[in-house]
Amino acid sequence: MFSSLLKTPSVVFSAYVLISSFSAISAVSTDAHLPPLIKWQGQSEKLMTTRGDLVTDFEKSLGKSTPNYVDTMVYLEKLALSNKSQFSIKTIGVSSQKRAIKMLIASEKGTLENDKPTVLLQAGIHSGEIDGKDASFMLLRDISEGKRDDILKRVNILFIPILNVDGHERSSRFNRINQRGPIEMGFRTNSKNLNLNRDYTKLDTPGVKAIADVVNKYNPDLYVDIHVTDGADYQYDITYGYMPVFASESPLISKVLDEKFKPLLDNKLAKSGHIPGPLVFVMNKRDFKQGLAGWVATPRYSNGWGDLRNLPTILVENHSLKPYKQRVLGTYVFIDGIIDALSKYDSELSNAVKHEQTHLPSDLVVKRGYSKQADLMSFKGVKYETFHSELSGHKEVRYIGEKVQYDNLPIYWQKEVKAKVKVPKAYYIPSQYADVVARLKLQGITVKQVNGDFKGLQQISVTDFEFDKMPFEGRMRVSANFDYKKLPQISLNNWYKVETQQTLGKLAVHLLQPEATDSFFQWGDFNTIFQRTEYVENYALVPFANNMLENNPAIAKEFNHKLATDSNFKGSDKARLNWLYQQTPFYDKGYLKYPVLIESN
Numbered sequence: 001m002f003s004s005l006l007k008t009p010s011v012v013f014s015a016y017v018l019i020s021s022f023s024a025i026s027a028v029s030t031d032a033h034l035p036p037l038i039k040w041q042g043q044s045e046k047l048m049t050t051r052g053d054l055v056t057d058f059e060k061s062l063g064k065s066t067p068n069y070v071d072t073m074v075y076l077e078k079l080a081l082s083n084k085s086q087f088s089i090k091t092i093g094v095s096s097q098k099r100a101i102k103m104l105i106a107s108e109k110g111t112l113e114n115d116k117p118t119v120l121l122q123a124g125i126h127s128g129e130i131d132g133k134d135a136s137f138m139l140l141r142d143i144s145e146g147k148r149d150d151i152l153k154r155v156n157i158l159f160i161p162i163l164n165v166d167g168h169e170r171s172s173r174f175n176r177i178n179q180r181g182p183i184e185m186g187f188r189t190n191s192k193n194l195n196l197n198r199d200y201t202k203l204d205t206p207g208v209k210a211i212a213d214v215v216n217k218y219n220p221d222l223y224v225d226i227h228v229t230d231g232a233d234y235q236y237d238i239t240y241g242y243m244p245v246f247a248s249e250s251p252l253i254s255k256v257l258d259e260k261f262k263p264l265l266d267n268k269l270a271k272s273g274h275i276p277g278p279l280v281f282v283m284n285k286r287d288f289k290q291g292l293a294g295w296v297a298t299p300r301y302s303n304g305w306g307d308l309r310n311l312p313t314i315l316v317e318n319h320s321l322k323p324y325k326q327r328v329l330g331t332y333v334f335i336d337g338i339i340d341a342l343s344k345y346d347s348e349l350s351n352a353v354k355h356e357q358t359h360l361p362s363d364l365v366v367k368r369g370y371s372k373q374a375d376l377m378s379f380k381g382v383k384y385e386t387f388h389s390e391l392s393g394h395k396e397v398r399y400i401g402e403k404v405q406y407d408n409l410p411i412y413w414q415k416e417v418k419a420k421v422k423v424p425k426a427y428y429i430p431s432q433y434a435d436v437v438a439r440l441k442l443q444g445i446t447v448k449q450v451n452g453d454f455k456g457l458q459q460i461s462v463t464d465f466e467f468d469k470m471p472f473e474g475r476m477r478v479s480a481n482f483d484y485k486k487l488p489q490i491s492l493n494n495w496y497k498v499e500t501q502q503t504l505g506k507l508a509v510h511l512l513q514p515e516a517t518d519s520f521f522q523w524g525d526f527n528t529i530f531q532r533t534e535y536v537e538n539y540a541l542v543p544f545a546n547n548m549l550e551n552n553p554a555i556a557k558e559f560n561h562k563l564a565t566d567s568n569f570k571g572s573d574k575a576r577l578n579w580l581y582q583q584t585p586f587y588d589k590g591y592l593k594y595p596v597l598i599e600s601n
């Protein structure tokens with residue numbers, strides 16, 4: 001019954017002995033278990049070279065491997081030295097394990113003080129998905145060697161070869177079972193097991209802190225975050241996406257990406273032999289034909305965050321089942337296309353950005369769901385069959401490496417709006433939350449210090465709440481329902497004020513509005529409000545409450561009403577005394593109160 005499993009190790013072992021005697025770069029086959037390949041050839045293969053001082057490690061390995069951190073940094077230095085008048089290197093951050101996170105800056109005259117648009121290319125946020133590093137190295141090499149002297153005439157480039165540098169060094173042949181190469185690849189999360197692509201609002205990792213800093217300092221016109229995706233087999237090798245127009249909080253930007261960038265990119269990729277496709281996921285991995293899931297990123301992801309910052313952001317997801325060489329070459333062509341599109345549509349894009357920066361919506365969507373009704377799309381799929389697996393005891397899928405065209409494949413987009421919030425005028429944060437204030441500032445949000453008397457501010461109370469059962473990204477996340485109450489005039493000393501009428505106003509709302517999925521509140525930054533730390537003794541409460549009910553008919557009436565209508569309340573001494581305690585002035589006024597106050601519009 002387990003024969004196929006028992007056979008595998010000996011097959012792999014003999015393949016290893018055979019291949020390793022051929023060449024140093026070949027190794028044990030770690031992809032024999034993957035679905036069969038559809039043979040690929042493309043014009044882009046001509047981009048690889050074996051000549052010159054700047055042949056990349058990827059090229060030396062014939063497209064099979066990627067250099068480790070040290071060799072990557074050596075190559076980066078060599079590249080910068082080869083073209084000193086146009087390239088320079090900056091250290092943008094230091095990882096938890098003390099590795100420098102570096103960025104190469106490329107511009108025509110060695111300065112970013114020019115009218116050209118700037119693209120930020122980011123590789124290795126998930127360091128096993130490292131295609132962007134080796135592709136960009138080839139492109140920058142071609143610039144340095146004069147083969148592509150057109151590029152810096154049109155754009156400036158900021159290039160981060162490895163963002164998750166510590167994960168990159170947790171390198172193994174066995175890090176990504178669904179992926180065809182490179183031979184050794186890095187790990188998804190960082191040295192503290194944090195996923196950088198969930199960190200864009202909370203900013204716990206040095207890597208994403210560095211990105212926030214780079215974006216604020218260099219103000220790129222376009223941000224490209226390069227990954228590798230799995231999930232299903234299909235023909236596409238380079239898939240990419242951005243916030244869909246219907247879900248975008250900067251829809252004019254999405255429209256330019258959709259109407260101008262996408263046709264140019266798809267055309268360029270297709271001409272070079274690649275198969276560009278949409279960024280999609282599968283509703284049911286055991287039954288592809290049920291359709292695709294049209295995902296919408298929340299702000300914890302690069303593309304969701306970029307959308308709220310009015311920063312045009314493209315998420316590239318190369319298909320993990322395609323060989324490393326094909327993916328890297330496709331990424332080169334993609335970046336080349338990005339440069340074409342950015343230089344051609346610079347004014348359309350920057351006009352859209354300017355508009356979105358100054359147009360603050362009156363409300364923002366904080367929760368979405370999948371539409372019940374599917375849209376239909378054509379899709380270049382791969383045939384599959386199903387079989388009963390003795391191992392899982394379940395029906396499983398086997399992709400068979402033959403093309404199939406779906407003309408009307410259902411796709412379920414997250415079009416259903418489940419919750420919205422009104423955009424307030426401002427938030428007020430007490431001084432003890434300096435850590436929250438520091439992260440707002442790191443995001444680039446303007447925060448002012450305020451003192452004095454304020455009228456009409458609202459306090460948000462938690463009415464009921466639920467903690468996740470497990471930590472997520474090292475945090476105990478919480479979701480809650482809330483009650484809003486207008487406060488009488490209050491005096492604030494050394495508080496911080498965040499106005500929403502600012503360039504990053506939409507991001508500020510998503511960080512500070514506790515209903516928002518990726519707010520500081522839901523990430524657990526205010527978890528101390530869930531703890532009551534002063535208590536009451538019944539011998540003190542009962543006489544106090546008796547006196548209170550005698551002197552306060554409104555409270556007495558409500559108490560009697562609750563006794564008459566709520567049998568649980570009536571039957572619980574604990575509930576009765578707790579309610580009475582809440583009515584006294586002794587009750588903890590900070591308990592379940594969100595410390596940030598709101599000024600409505």
Ligand SMILES: [Zn+2]
Nearest residue numbers: 126129227228
């Ligand atoms: Zn990824």
